[in-house]
Amino acid sequence: MVELLSDREQQMKVVGLFRELDSHINQAIQTIYDMVGKLQVDNVTAMTTYLRSGVPVFDVMEASVDPFDRSVQIEGGPSLMSDGVWIWRNDLAYLVERYKVGLPDEFVSHAMKHKVVSGDKKIIASKWEKIVEAYELAEKGIRSD
Amino acid sequence: MLTWLGQAGSAAASSVVNAFEQTALQMYDNAFYSGLLGTQAPQSALYQSIVQNGLTGTAQAIGSNLINTAQAVANGNPTAIGSLAGGVAVGEALGGLTGAAEAGVDSAGADALASATNNIDELGSFTATGSQITNGSGITVVGSDPVSLRVASNVAPLNGAFDVVVHGVPYDDAGAVFSVDGLPTNANQIAEAILSNPTWNGQPIRLLTCYGGCGPVQELSDILGVPVQGATAPVGVPQVPNSAPIVRQGGQWLNFFPTGSSK
Numbered sequence: 001m002v003e004l005l006s007d008r009e010q011q012m013k014v015v016g017l018f019r020e021l022d023s024h025i026n027q028a029i030q031t032i033y034d035m036v037g038k039l040q041v042d043n044v045t046a047m048t049t050y051l052r053s054g055v056p057v058f059d060v061m062e063a064s065v066d067p068f069d070r071s072v073q074i075e076g077g078p079s080l081m082s083d084g085v086w087i088w089r090n091d092l093a094y095l096v097e098r099y100k101v102g103l104p105d106e107f108v109s110h111a112m113k114h115k116v117v118s119g120d121k122k123i124i125a126s127k128w129e130k131i132v133e134a135y136e137l138a139e140k141g142i143r144s145d
Numbered sequence: 146m147l148t149w150l151g152q153a154g155s156a157a158a159s160s161v162v163n164a165f166e167q168t169a170l171q172m173y174d175n176a177f178y179s180g181l182l183g184t185q186a187p188q189s190a191l192y193q194s195i196v197q198n199g200l201t202g203t204a205q206a207i208g209s210n211l212i213n214t215a216q217a218v219a220n221g222n223p224t225a226i227g228s229l230a231g232g233v234a235v236g237e238a239l240g241g242l243t244g245a246a247e248a249g250v251d252s253a254g255a256d257a258l259a260s261a262t263n264n265i266d267e268l269g270s271f272t273a274t275g276s277q278i279t280n281g282s283g284i285t286v287v288g289s290d291p292v293s294l295r296v297a298s299n300v301a302p303l304n305g306a307f308d309v310v311v312h313g314v315p316y317d318d319a320g321a322v323f324s325v326d327g328l329p330t331n332a333n334q335i336a337e338a339i340l341s342n343p344t345w346n347g348q349p350i351r352l353l354t355c356y357g358g359c360g361p362v363q364e365l366s367d368i369l370g371v372p373v374q375g376a377t378a379p380v381g382v383p384q385v386p387n388s389a390p391i392v393r394q395g396g397q398w399l400n401f402f403p404t405g406s407s408k
């Protein structure tokens with residue numbers, strides 16, 4: 001019961017999803033080209049540190065391609081990471097670091113507050129089905145909450 | 146059997162798993178911070194701690210120093226060999242360092258490590274382009290990125306099949322290619338990696354490669370002369386031990402047979 005309430009209260013949200021990252025992503029979703037350079041330079045290190053401290057939840061054997069440089073492949077880019085509340089792709093840290101792509105203010109505040117993901121890795125990883133489901137809904141342009 | 150992690154073998158199984166993972170991730174971070182390869186770091190707990198404390202410069206210095214040491218090892222510098230604690234080489238980034246990797250290691254605990262890590266127990270060799278091949282009992286991993294290593298550790302074996310873990314990337318609407326350490330890689334190199342594993346005895350292969358069923362799988366089947374199973378869409382494995390691989394986006398597993406065979 002506690003777990004159900006917790007899940008309901010902590011609805012998972014996908015951050016950093018852009019239409020160019022996969023041909024299956026709803027093309028109505030925001031384009032990365034509108035977000036390049038939108039992250040404050042002072043926040044780049046903090047954001048990449050937080051993103052890279054995420055818990056690997058679902059590892060995908062696909063190399064994603066840098067939307068701005070097709071010669072660059074990011075191993076396991078579509079893999080999913082999470083902090084138990086937010087969900088993001090493994091390649092988001094690369095895109096933030098290299099292109100300073102903008103992120104929602106809510107996520108930036110969250111990451112600045114926590115600095116690194118500190119939740120129980122096993123508990124977060126155990127929610128992989130819910131996390132994959134939320135991500136797939138987001139790919140279709142449907143919010144999971 | 147190459148047992149570069151043998152020193153950890155007497156520890157509890159969980160510690161061995163963690164040591165294996167962290168060492169592999171540190172090797173990746175070493176290469177990343179020395180500027181040799183990779184796009185996403187830090188991956189290891191050690192480097193994460195360094196960077197989170199604002200010491201990215203330190204991470205770069207450590208990575209560069211280790212790479213320089215490894216290069217010295219490759220050149221036969223005995224002092225450098227001695228400085229590689231436990232014989233753990235950062236040779237993944239350099240290629241041709243398997244001899245150094247073997248120096249100073251023992252075999253105690255290799256079997257424990259093998260069972261604890263889903264039979265991923267040794268650095269096998271390197272592809273012609275210098276990418277790391279990691280061989281275990283019934284499984285070969287091509288590439289050194291953390292995602293591949295985690296998939297190899299977590300995937301549940303398929304009875305009677307030999308697993309091959311290597312990334313794939315779509316190149317057009319119908320096809321895909323292998324991708325190793327960020328570079329397109331042909332099926333011949335993957336076949337050579339499989340042949341380097343002494344535990345592959347001609348059994349059918351399960352290709353843990355996204356879009357593997359869209360081109361690469363048939364080529365691999367023809368080269369090796371055995372049935373190969375590949376997915377028509379992205380393949381993922383949860384970060385939960387002994388998990389079955391999942392084909393996403395409505396894809397499926399398909400079996401391919403050598404061209405001209407009677408199946």
